[in-house]
Amino acid sequence: MRAFAQAVLPPLMRIAELVTAVLLFAMMMLTFADVVGRYVFTAPIFGAAEMIQFLLAMTIFAGLCLVNARDEHITVELFEVQLDHIMPHAVRRIIIQLFSVGVMAIIAYQLYQYALDAEKIGTRTIVLEWPLAAVSFTVAGLSVVSLIMQVLGLLLARESHGIEDLGNRL
Amino acid sequence: MIPALTGFAVLILLCFFGFRVGFATMLVGIVGFAYLRGFPAALSLAGQQIMEDAMNYNLSVIPLFILMGTFIYRAELSRDLYDAAYAGFGRFKGGLALSTVVACAGFSAVCGSSLATAATMTKVAIPPMRHYRYSDSLASGSIAASGTLGIMIPPSVPLVIYAIVAQQDIGKLFIAGVLPGLLLVGLFLGAVRLTVWRNPEHGPAGDPLDPEVKRRALRVVWPVLSLFVLVLGGIYGSIFTPTEAAGIGAFGAALISLQRGHLRSLDEWISTLAEAARTTATLFIVIFGALVFAEFINLSGMPYDLLDVIDSLHLSPTGLVIAIVAIAIFMGMIFESIGILLLLVPVFLPALNQSGVNMIWFGIVVVLVTELGLITPPIGMNVFVVKAVMPNLKLARIFAGVTPFIGAILVALVLIFLFPGIATFLPRWM
Numbered sequence: 001m002r003a004f005a006q007a008v009l010p011p012l013m014r015i016a017e018l019v020t021a022v023l024l025f026a027m028m029m030l031t032f033a034d035v036v037g038r039y040v041f042t043a044p045i046f047g048a049a050e051m052i053q054f055l056l057a058m059t060i061f062a063g064l065c066l067v068n069a070r071d072e073h074i075t076v077e078l079f080e081v082q083l084d085h086i087m088p089h090a091v092r093r094i095i096i097q098l099f100s101v102g103v104m105a106i107i108a109y110q111l112y113q114y115a116l117d118a119e120k121i122g123t124r125t126i127v128l129e130w131p132l133a134a135v136s137f138t139v140a141g142l143s144v145v146s147l148i149m150q151v152l153g154l155l156l157a158r159e160s161h162g163i164e165d166l167g168n169r170l
Numbered sequence: 171m172i173p174a175l176t177g178f179a180v181l182i183l184l185c186f187f188g189f190r191v192g193f194a195t196m197l198v199g200i201v202g203f204a205y206l207r208g209f210p211a212a213l214s215l216a217g218q219q220i221m222e223d224a225m226n227y228n229l230s231v232i233p234l235f236i237l238m239g240t241f242i243y244r245a246e247l248s249r250d251l252y253d254a255a256y257a258g259f260g261r262f263k264g265g266l267a268l269s270t271v272v273a274c275a276g277f278s279a280v281c282g283s284s285l286a287t288a289a290t291m292t293k294v295a296i297p298p299m300r301h302y303r304y305s306d307s308l309a310s311g312s313i314a315a316s317g318t319l320g321i322m323i324p325p326s327v328p329l330v331i332y333a334i335v336a337q338q339d340i341g342k343l344f345i346a347g348v349l350p351g352l353l354l355v356g357l358f359l360g361a362v363r364l365t366v367w368r369n370p371e372h373g374p375a376g377d378p379l380d381p382e383v384k385r386r387a388l389r390v391v392w393p394v395l396s397l398f399v400l401v402l403g404g405i406y407g408s409i410f411t412p413t414e415a416a417g418i419g420a421f422g423a424a425l426i427s428l429q430r431g432h433l434r435s436l437d438e439w440i441s442t443l444a445e446a447a448r449t450t451a452t453l454f455i456v457i458f459g460a461l462v463f464a465e466f467i468n469l470s471g472m473p474y475d476l477l478d479v480i481d482s483l484h485l486s487p488t489g490l491v492i493a494i495v496a497i498a499i500f501m502g503m504i505f506e507s508i509g510i511l512l513l514l515v516p517v518f519l520p521a522l523n524q525s526g527v528n529m530i531w532f533g534i535v536v537v538l539v540t541e542l543g544l545i546t547p548p549i550g551m552n553v554f555v556v557k558a559v560m561p562n563l564k565l566a567r568i569f570a571g572v573t574p575f576i577g578a579i580l581v582a583l584v585l586i587f588l589f590p591g592i593a594t595f596l597p598r599w600m
Contacts, residue, residue: 017441017444018440020443020444020447020448021443024233024237024443024446024447024450025443027233027234028234028417028421029421030417031234031413031414031417032417032421034417035410035414035417039409049227052227053227056224056226056230056233057224057225059233059447059450060224060451060454061224062447063444063451064451064454067451067455071190073192073452073455074190074191074456074506074508074509075189075190075191076185076188076504076549077549078186078504078548079186080188083187092188093188096188099193100190100193103194106196106213106216107196107216107217107220110213110214110216110217111217111220111221113214113217114214114217114220136221139221139224
């Protein structure tokens with residue numbers, strides 16, 4: 001299992017990095033081009049705000065793939081030392097990780113349900129008239145990938161060092 | 171009020187155990203909602219809430235401002251900003267610490283994160299202060315404290331989050347943060363002067379800067395200042411929305427970074443963009459959790475029960491705000507800034523609205539209190555960041571060093587209570 005995770009996770013991380021980078025870059029360029037278009041060429045981009053909304057949802061869940069894989073979530077580290085005396089660190093870590101995986105699974109499942117509903121009702125966006133189900137399914141799919149990457153990260157037992165890492169990664 | 175209070179208690183226990191704050195908040199929210207309305211309703215609420223927030227146009231300002239900050243961080247401006255500040259303040263007693271405060275303020279004007287400000291400034295400002303035999307406490311304390319300017323001086327991510335929770339105008343809040351930010355800079359400078367006045371050996375004056383270094387350093391001031399004026403001016407003049415301002419700010423920050431010789435390879439672009447997206451995702455998981463939790467709290471009726479409690483206590487609006495500030499200071503010991511804003515503000519929103527408290531002013535007060543939380547024990551994130559970048563500093567020395575700055579923030583708090591205009595004057599003209 002561990003060897004499998006070791007082989008699969010790095011290329012997945014690379015792809016996820018690329019996807020998030022493209023999405024966020026698109027978001028930046030779209031807002032920039034929209035404003036320049038509006039003031040310089042009096043030609044704003046049609047439906048820019050809706051496109052940004054879609055990009056936001058996809059950026060968050062694509063970014064979540066990276067965050068889940070490395071468990072970079074925000075934590076309260078007030079009683080780390082005391083807790084390590086009560087219970088072995090590794091045991092506590094596994095409980096915490098399983099909890100995260102469980103909640104993430106609920107999120108992914110509910111997003112999928114939301115997408116199914118959107119498809120059934122056939123909701124479309126107001127300006128661009130794009131089907132809401134399309135973006136909902138994409139987001140639900142990304143959340144499933146992030147769940148898989150979370151489990152792979154757990155198998156690799158790669159531990160983020162929380163605050164000590166911050167200085168290097170900000 | 172019992173289910174809501176139980177929810178809060180369980181949440182705090184889960185967080186203490188080490189469960190990830192976002193996931194814990196989400197689950198307590200879902201279970202609490204289910205207790206009141208059943209599981210099917212709670213689960214579909216969660217899905218709907220997450221999807222709607224993920225597609226909330228107003229929230230798109232967050233990744234773009236984070237991106238702007240990440241570009242600025244990569245541009246390695248801090249060295250030149252520090253030299254530029256040193257050119258003006260270095261020759262005074264405590265001059266290097268004074269320069270640190272001013273350089274942090276400059277960095278904050280184009281970066282909305284206090285942790286990034288503290289991290290980047292630690293690398294730059296500690297070595298010269300060591301060279302001039304500054305005390306470790308003054309050196310590290312001035313950086314940890316001045317880093318908190320990042321969340322008051324716009325652009326500021328916590329102000330955006332407050333705006334969304336309290337349904338206030340992001341632009342107005344940004345503009346409202348300008349004068350309190352400047353006030354804090356002034357008070358921080360005063361805190362440094364006071365420290366060296368009491369113990370002159372803590373911070374001797376520096377030598378004059380080499381004219382060539384000074385010229386090069388001052389060149390960085392213009393792009394930073396222009397970007398700040400463009401972003402804030404655009405919001406102030408209602409030329410563009412905060413989201414558009416953030417997009418333009420990120421674009422401008424990328425240009426500054428490019429001009430300074432960074433972002434020259436595709437890999438560097440990808441890693442910078444992915445880093446900003448990661449920070450965004452960590453924040454949004456907490457936001458999703460807190461908003462689901464807030465649905466449960468609202469359904470439980472707690473915010474309205476609190477109205478009755480406040481009525482029966484005959485609390486004046488000022489009394490109410492002071493009580494909330496006290497709770498926020500306490501929460502600042504457990505959660506970091508975003509947690510306080512997301513968990514505390516919704517609970518008191520109806521009470522604050524009914525008391526007629528100016529919510530722009532209140533936003534500034536709350537953010538000031540979260541700044542306090544960033545440098546006070548036991549958590550004090552900024553202190554930990556300084557320690558993480560310079561591991562050989564003693565934690566106790568840094569906490570000792572921030573003490574005068576804690577005093578300065580408290581003075582700012584009192585002044586903003588006495589003269590609310592400090593926060594409300596500028597946005598009034600928008």
